[in-house]
Amino acid sequence: MNSKITYDISNVINISKIHLSQEQLKVISKGLKFVPTPTSINTITTVVNCEKSLFSTPKLTKSAAISEISTFIQKWRKPTKFNINKEEAKLLKEIKSIENIVIVQADKGGKIVVMNKNDYFNKIEEKLNDLNVYEQVKKDPTTIIKTE
Template sequence: MYKIRNNTLQHKQKQLRYINIEINTQNSILNHYFKTSQPTRQHQDDLRWINKFNETFENKLIEKHDKKIKTLKENQVQEQSPKPQTTKTMNSKITYDTSNAINISKIHLSQEQLKVISKGLKFVPTPRSINTITTVVNCEKSLFSTPKLIKSAAISEISTFIQKWRKPTKFNMNKEETKLLKEIKSIQDIVIIQADKGGKIVIMNKNDYFNKIEEKLNDVNVYEQVKNDPTTIIKTEINKK
């Protein structure tokens, strides 16, 4: 920055030299004119105001840039000086916003884990890598019943995407949160669902969740028990329409 300011000052001084040359030329022309047109008059003070203005302008410009350079040097010294480090006391507590997550399971979850869950079920962590084989296999499975032409085009697009994929430079979760997410996924006795009302994230015992589902399915006023899976018949009827 100091070098840039110095170059700017040199450029301004160079411009001033050109201005001085032009003023001196004009002085010579005007002096010659005055002496020729009015030979009896004293002409040594006729254009003194021009020189005075020029010197004042140059001095002010130099003073202005010297002041800027001084300020830049002071700022540079302040930036290079070591900053006092702040240490956290052992008694200080870090608070997390976990109001969006409600844990009604028997498993104890820490505040940090609840904070990760509070991000929501629609939250998608930025992928740090991509499994090419798994991606292609899953796509082929999902496109099993589609026409061959559409399937080939879709796989081609997916392959192009995989080839162009690059590891992101920014992530929406830090390493600690990623570790906590893996810990939560490893817990087999809980189910994380979204509440029907309010949009809260609820953590339940898996057995309690299954019991509630069975209780609803056993309601004969709402559901009817069938002997065979009617999916194929329903698909056939839909395709006929």
């Protein structure tokens, strides 16, 4: 990892009740689309997840997809360069283990917001209950929409 890369922790706003260290905020500031370089592939989990997601897919398409996935797994090699160091990986694991927070993109300004999970769910429910934006339906309109 290039040690010259710096991250702007002012991009992260913590409104949760949990105190996050400067180091944790730096890891979060990498962004919501940041994905650590994988160190390994869990073959069984990968195949099972793919099988589940392809459950209702036509047999021919499913076979082709599984073949592509198998080829990928066989060719996969452990990367020589990583985009996260061991300390950052440990911090990321710590952050992921905090069950009562969510980390989301702010509605405006491109900031990252850390908030209490309950507060997040309350805001979502408040938005969904706004009758100026959403209309409550009496029955599931999915079949009608599919036929249109």
